[in-house]
Amino acid sequence: MFLFALVGCAVCDIDDPGREYLGAAYVADPLGEGVAPDSDPLVRDDAFDCVTFVETSLAGGDVQKLNKIRYKGGVVDFVNRNHFIETDWLANNADLVTDVTEQYGDVSVRHVVIDKQSWLRAVHGIDSDFAPVAVDLNYIPYEQVAGINVTKPMIVLFISGQFEKSGKIGTDLAVRHMGFLLPGGVLRHASSQYGRVMDVDFYQYARARAENKNNLGIMLVEVK
Numbered sequence: 001m002f003l004f005a006l007v008g009c010a011v012c013d014i015d016d017p018g019r020e021y022l023g024a025a026y027v028a029d030p031l032g033e034g035v036a037p038d039s040d041p042l043v044r045d046d047a048f049d050c051v052t053f054v055e056t057s058l059a060g061g062d063v064q065k066l067n068k069i070r071y072k073g074g075v076v077d078f079v080n081r082n083h084f085i086e087t088d089w090l091a092n093n094a095d096l097v098t099d100v101t102e103q104y105g106d107v108s109v110r111h112v113v114i115d116k117q118s119w120l121r122a123v124h125g126i127d128s129d130f131a132p133v134a135v136d137l138n139y140i141p142y143e144q145v146a147g148i149n150v151t152k153p154m155i156v157l158f159i160s161g162q163f164e165k166s167g168k169i170g171t172d173l174a175v176r177h178m179g180f181l182l183p184g185g186v187l188r189h190a191s192s193q194y195g196r197v198m199d200v201d202f203y204q205y206a207r208a209r210a211e212n213k214n215n216l217g218i219m220l221v222e223v224k
Contacts (some may be wrong), residue, residue, distance in 0.1 A: 009165075017153050017180050017223075018057035018188055024197045028189050030071070037124060038078050042067065050178050051085070052192040053197055054155060057180070058096070058223065069093055075100055079128060085157065085175040087114040087133040090221070097155060099215070100222045104148050105140040110159050110174050110216060112137065117168030137174055139217040142210035146203060147187070148220075155221040156181040161214045181220065 027047035030036030043063040048056065060064035061213055068074040071081055072092045082088035090097065114129040139159040140148065158177040166172045179189025187202035209215045 001103045014041050015153055015183070018197065020052060020061075021045065021053060021057065021197045022049065022188075024190075024200065025052075026192050026195045026197070028192070033076055033081075035056055037126070042076065048197060049192070050191040051089075054178055054180065069096065078110070079126065083119075084114045084116065084171075084173075085178065086137060086173070087116075087135050095224070097221045097223055098152070099138060099219065101138040101140060101218075101220045102221055104150070105144045105204055107138040108141055108217065110137045110161070111135075111140055112172050112174040114173075120170075122168070122170035138221055139219045141217040142206055142215065145206045145210075145218060148181075148218075149183075150181055151183055151221070153183070154181045155179075155223065156187065157219040157221060158209060158214045159219055164214070174214040175219075176215070 003087055024045070025047040026049065029038075030040055030044060030047045030049060031052050032040030036046060043056065043061065043066055045056070045061055048148075055066060055069045059069055064074075067076055069082075071077065072088070073080075082092050089164050090099070111134065113132050113134045115132040117128050117132070119129070120126040120128050137159060156179055157175045159174050160176045163169075163171075163173040177189070181187055181202055183203045187200050187205050188197070189200070190197045206218065216224050
């Protein structure tokens with residue numbers, strides 16, 4: 001996949017989420033509860049994965065605001081964390097964000113069933129009583145993405161088809177990456193490929209993802 005960093009991207013501060021973190025390192029799963037089973041800190045500003053970059057940017061780096069975004073009801077606990085964007089994060093942050101995908105193109109629907117109980121057991125060895133949750137996610141197929149032009153920053157979710165590793169982790173997944181789509185076609189995200197938070201050309205990035213036929217399209221989420 002070939003990405004091209006943008007130089008001198010000028011967006012006014014009020015519409016510039018996460019700018020202060022540009023260049024910070026990419027680290028998978030950098031945040032936790034400070035205690036087992038995830039003893040990583042509650043907040044940091046030097047390293048992010050794609051989800052914690054968006055979350056920390058939305059919270060302005062404030063740990064109390066961040067906890068409300070990362071945990072259902074703001075109650076800090078590993079099992080209570082919004083682990084799954086599809087069924088936890090979007091629903092539990094409905095006061096903060098809303099799906100606006102239909103406003104930007106003709107949508108298709110990705111049906112996904114998140115089995116958190118199976119995932120907790122398979123990946124973390126934790127028993128729980130979560131029932132599987134099904135949700136339909138709107139997305140704009142990649143062949144339509146070239147026509148998208150936002151006038152204010154949006155959270156962009158990158159949607160895939162059936163998750164090929166679901167047997168190993170105990171559940172399907174649909175959201176495989178996230179970041180901010182900025183006016184002018186700029187994607188600001190924490191890139192695992194390049195190891196840092198960076199700005200890239202959104203349209204080039206989308207075309208590269210579309211080369212994998214299991215990658216379906218994007219979902220746009222507005223910050224209220």
